[in-house]
Amino acid sequence: MSFEYFISILKPMLTGAQMTLLLFFITIVVSVPLGFVVMLAQKSAFKPLSWLAHTFVYVMRGTPLLLQLIVVCFGLPVLPGIGEYLVLDRFTAASIAFILNYAAYFAEIFRGGVLAIDKGQYEAARVLGLNKFQTLIKIVIPQMFRIALPSLANESITLMKDTALIYAVAVPELLHYAQTAVNRDLNFFPFVVAGAIYLLLTAILTFIFKLLERKFSFE
Known part of the structure; x- marks a missing residue:
């Protein structure tokens, strides 16, 4: 395998990796706070809101992400009456599907974090005269996080790998360029390069989270 061939397939795949990273960062930046809001809605004393949040999480976690991608990309535009207003470019539609899906998973992660906080923490907050908002900001969120x-x-690493699913709705990301090279050259090597890029990205992500865990474990 010549070095020139390696460079020729690497350049377009790095272009695809930019799309992969863009989808990853958009999903993380939006779905994490949205997941927190959904978690709060699940715990709301207003039953219709709580039911709606639980239903959202159940549907998003109970159906495949690929199906959700297909529905947002191809299903919404054919809805009677409003479909014409829901026609989105493929990347925007994919981003919406990813955000909604991962918001549901992050909501459950946050809910588990809140449930793990000792109830004595809330009692101590009341003794100190903290209201519900102050308790949430100063007591709940730091420990939950x-x-x-x-x-x-773990979920973020899964997200990095799941970005390959947008290949199924014709968004040109990393796997798309690898598949194109394989079909053109009848050579499996581009898939090896794509796998190495995914491994590098997940390794960087793992390192960042290890640093975060080390930082918060000593606070």
Whole structure:
């Protein structure tokens, strides 16, 4: 395998990796706070809101992400009456599907983190005269984040790998360029290069989360 061939397939795959990273960062930046909001809605005393949040999480976690991608990309535009207003470019539609899906998973991670906090913490907050908002900001969120961090790391790594699914809705990401090279050259090597790039990205992500876990474990 010549070095020139390696460079020729690497350049387009790095272009695809930019799309992969863009989808990853958009999903993380939006779905993490949205997941937190959904978690709060699940715990709301207003039953219709709580039911709606639980239903959202159940549907998003109970159906395949690939199916959700297909529905958002191809299903919404054919809805009677409103479909014409829901026609989105493929990347935007894929981003919406990923955000909704991962918001549901992050909501469950955050809910688990909140449930792991000792109830005595809430009693201590009341003794100190903290209201519900102050308790949430000063007591709940810091401990919840520390508890949930390993699960957040695992889910983020899964997200990095799941970005390959947008290949199924014709968004040109890393796997798309690898498949194109394989079909053109009848050579399996581009898939090896794509796998190496995914491994590098997940290794960097794992390193970042290890640093975060080390930082919060000593606070």
